[in-house]
Amino acid sequence: MEITRRSLLAALSATGLLAVIPAQPATAAGVAAGSTRLMANTVAVFAGTTESNSRPETAAKLAAVDNVARTNLRAMDSAGPGELFAGLVLGSNEANLNSAFQRLYEIALATCTPPGGTPSDLYGNTVTQRRVLDGLGWLHDHYYGDQSKGYYGNWFYWEIGLAQHISRTLVLLADEVRAYRPDLAQTYVASMDAYLRNGIDGDVNLDSRFHTGANLADITTNRILQGALLGEEARIRKALIDQLTVFATIDPYHLDHGVTDGYYADGSFIQHASVAYTGSYGKGLLTRVVQTLKILDGTGFAHGGELVPTVRSWVQNGFAPLIFEGWMMEIVKGRAVSRTDSGYTDVAVVVEAVVDLASLASGADAAALNSYVKHIRSTSRGTLDPGRFVSPVSVVRYADIIGDPAVPAEDLNAAARSVAFNAMDRNVHRRPGYAFALARSSERISKYEYMSGENLMPWFQGDGAYYLYLSGQDQSQAYGVDYFTTVSPYGLAGVTAPVEQRRTVPELYGKPYYDNPGHPLNFTSSSESQNTYVYFPRGTDQRSGGAVLGAYAAAGMVQSGDVADRDRHLLPDDFVVYRNATAIKSWFLLDEEIVVLAAGVGDPAGRAVTTTVDARTAAPGDQISLTGMLRGGRPWSGAGTGDLAWLRYANTTQRTAVGYVFLDTPQVRVSLDEVTRSRRVVRTSNPDTAVTRTVLGVTVDQEPGSEPVCIAYALVPNAGGTQLASYPNGPLRVLANTPRLQAVSHTGLGLRAANAFTPGRHEVAGLRMDGPASVIVQRRGHRGPTTVAVSDPTMGRDTVGVLIRGRSLRKVSSDHGVRVSPAHGGTRVDVDTRHAYGRSFTVTLQD
Structure with a gap:
């Protein structure tokens, strides 16, 4: 299932979109029930369930959640005047403010995480939960609520990072918020809207370069949670409609809102308008949309299953080629290549998303995703630690896949x-x-x-x-x-x-x-x-x-x-x-x-x-x-x-x-x-x-x-x-190596390949091409078929022509847009490359 961005955005107000977002619930009770289910799903995603957390495989994850929360509580206990956490200076450093909200979230998470075999005095501890809510109130009063003093430093924290920790914390403690600080959710949502300064009237702006790709997925997921907290169906629906745009394949010739960020037909992923970014922002987008599909399950706000095939195609065509024996390749990590997390750590994040995507898929798709998870685990030289997964439920699903002898380890890539x-x-x-x-x-x-x-x-x-x-x-x-x-x-x-x-x-x-x-x-x-x-x-x-x-x-x-x-x-x-x-x-x-x-x-x-x-x-x-x-x-x-x-x-x-x-x-x-x-x-x-x-x-x-x-x-x-x-x-031979034309042949493969860089005709080894062009010709055996691939490396040409000298050949099969005709001295292949964006066109020819 591939949705083009153009057709999706054109259908935002049309009935076709209702396949993903159904008609509005008829009653307020339906909205309330959907919001309650959405928040319960969110708690299950991040805190796990009694069933998942009783499994021994989650013990390390649960221990980590508990240890982090207790460390944060000790820092609260030892905080001095004007501090929420000891030594964390607030007021001019947005990263420190983000850390403060994150630590409150981590404490809240421990109070909502069902313990495994060892009871925890933090689980369900309302005193601790109220301490978290008081901390949220204190941060809002002193460092967040005043719009004239906020929004310094990096925009990301104010529009995405802070809101993510706040929204999740409020959802985790939703019952206690209603009982103890009933005004807190509305107060924070109003402030989070105000900090969405690259938006419009406190909402997403699809024309903003800040609200695209992975960033847009993060913002809209935050707003879905906020809508559930407030029981506002309109906020949830609008956030879902905005998030649907990230599922659409980018059409570079018909950009909507000028957006180039997202997935392309050839599996590419771009963020920041022009950066190859599958291994960082791309995996963040993958994680976020899969989490959103999970939290929407059974809520009635969207039919997430309609989108699973699209995400599955991202995994097969966008991620799988870039993962080698459990390692994420450097070419798609942008500035993240300088971070100390390894390529094995990057892939663990992808694995968790694939594990959860498999649980949402069915039939052959689910089986292929499960097999790919086992393949990564069996070929990786790094330790894939499920204890670092976000969700205890994902830890259990991963363990079930790895431990199931009926699941073969199979790559989504062909061997070649x-x-x-x-x-x-x-x-x-x-x-x-x-x-x-x-x-x-x-x-x-x-x-x-x-x-x-x-x-x-x-x-x-x-x-x-x-x-x-x-x-x-x-x-x-x-x-x-x-x-x-x-x-x-x-x-x-x-x-x-x-x-x-x-x-x-x-x-x-x-x-x-x-x-x-x-x-x-x-x-x-x-x-x-x-x-x-x-x-x-x-x-x-x-x-x-x-x-x-x-x-x-x-x-x-x-x-x-x-x-x-x-x-x-x-x-x-x-x-x-x-x-x-x-x-x-x-x-x-x-x-x-x-x-x-x-x-x-x-x-x-x-x-x-x-x-x-x-x-x-x-x-x-x-x-x-x-x-x-x-x-x-x-x-x-x-x-x-x-x-x-x-x-x-x-x-x-x-x-x-x-x-x-x-x-x-x-x-x-x-x-x-x-x-x-x-x-x-x-x-x-x-x-x-x-x-x-x-x-x-x-x-x-x-x-x-x-x-x-x-x-x-x-x-x-x-x-x-x-x-x-x-x-x-042999078998290699350099046929041409000039600034105009570069070409090689390989006798063992029966292959000739050439790149022409300048306009005009280029002749080499029985090929005449109209440049600029990239051409590969292969013939196996004396009377075997000849296969040809042609691409426009400029992405701006309407047609590319190639003459294959020798006997006249007939077309056996070809991609759409390829024409074959006899020519003096050989066979002419003409390819319509208009708006192909570098895609290769292939044709098979025979004597």
Whole structure:
């Protein structure tokens, strides 16, 4: 079930929407009963039930809830004058105010959580509950209720974070609120409405850039709870209608309210208008909508089951490709790559949502989701701790899935799968034994995300940075925050960067943002200009995309400067702009090889440039070996720079290896260094913890003032030396590597693939294409069928044409919009790419 955003919003007042939101209950009693059920469901989600909490699997979760509450109560006991919690200073720090509300919620949660085998004096303790309500009243009187003193710092806390803790606390203690502080709910709801300053009249504004995607889901869920507290059906219904928009697939050619945040047809997820964000905001949205579906169950306010297939498609097409052996890939985490939580922790959040989604699904969908949960658990090298789940009920459901021998462990991915998330400039390529993840950028998608002192050195993360995950490895030893801590930001794998020293935003401006409200561009902490030029700048070239043919793919990108470099003449004099190096790059994603071509690699400003073939990290105690061969046939000495034919890196401790075949590459420098840095170098709020990694660097260096060069190499995951030594005899061949055209062939696969970057005709190896275009052609056997995939990497062309030279072929099958016709010297394939947004079109041809 796929809803387009356009059709959904057009139907908001039409009867078709009633499939999700039914007609209004006929009586006030119906509204009251629905509100009561909604609040009871909410308590069950967060506190569990007597049945769930009696299970031994929830013991760790219940103990954690109890311990946190008691710690918070001790902090209340020792609070001094003017404090609610000892040492928590309020009045100017919105994060501290958020902590105060969170601690009250955590105490309230313990009083509503049915104990397991050990009785708890907190459960049902009205004295403690009233203490929480008094704390809420005190915070409102002193630090929240006065609108003239509130709304400092980060808008998120005032419109989402604080309201989330407040709303949940009031729902948990709803009975005691009515009995003890009957005015409290109405008072707080009025204040929460007033703090919704990016809304309209205290409600959601779908035209606001602040009320989109995951943020919109959070706001509307808060308002659903508030509506239940007050028994206001209109608030609940309006919040549900607003939240329904996040279920709609974004149509980039017909944006509603100008919103680009959300899920796209190819599985991409975008937040902040242009940031690839499945692994952070995307998982937050997934969690929130699944929770909302649970709290709506049986209330009569919505038929949530109608939306389950849509969320299930997010899991299969949006999340599953990005999760490798229980690890969330770095390419979709934005600034969250600098946080100390690992990719395993990220996936645990997704697993809980999938567990609960499976309970809402039925038949084959439910079975597939259950099997995927077991697959993640069986393949993850990290400990998936259900004690960190939000809901005790989810802990029990997870235990039932894992413990059921009738549930097989099955991936939602095919063993061989290649996914082009062209809507967010990302690629994922999966094979048994490895997964390859690529981050591109363009005029549509940000080069990186920096914000709030997080991800301090992000400058090249969208310039073709890639990550090669090897099966069986503890990915936290290879990637995660320690990768970005110990690997130079100029030397991330896949990156071409000028040799220079850049300064972080706090170093440049003395604060986590650029401040110049008097300038015509109005630079303030959350202004549009801050977003455009500081937080998540986009590239300036439209050519970033590629084609997928079955389980193979070709991707390409023109590396550009960011918008600040382009708009230097518009920016304040003290705004620091950095200029990028240049490169035209392609990645051809095959079975045993990832082939990388780069042309026009250099710098018009004459700076030295370095291109990193790979950067890998290992624990300092791991046993690392480096072997290789020079082009003349002599063994490589294992140090410095050389004319390498191939190189093999092996981590014998982790039992992993990567080979590098240098197809047409200048001399390569290889380094293996022990690096120690503090995690604070990538995020100001990280603990000042020193980490040490053994860092491999494989680079191609260009001297200042040198002419642009071409580079061609292949990554060969899990390769042995004998395999690497065989590549001079095939099967790979570089057919073209220029700024206009890049192409390769693989004789073993019968495959040719090309990326044309400029307008006009491009001819290579029996293919003539109208550029810009991405094309893959495969023919297995002498008389076998020929399959073709075509994509428009600019996302702006109406048609793309390809001539396949040789015998005239007939069409056997094709996607809609593909036309085949005989032509002089071969077969003409014309594809209607208008409004396809980078989607691949395929056709099968036969003699």
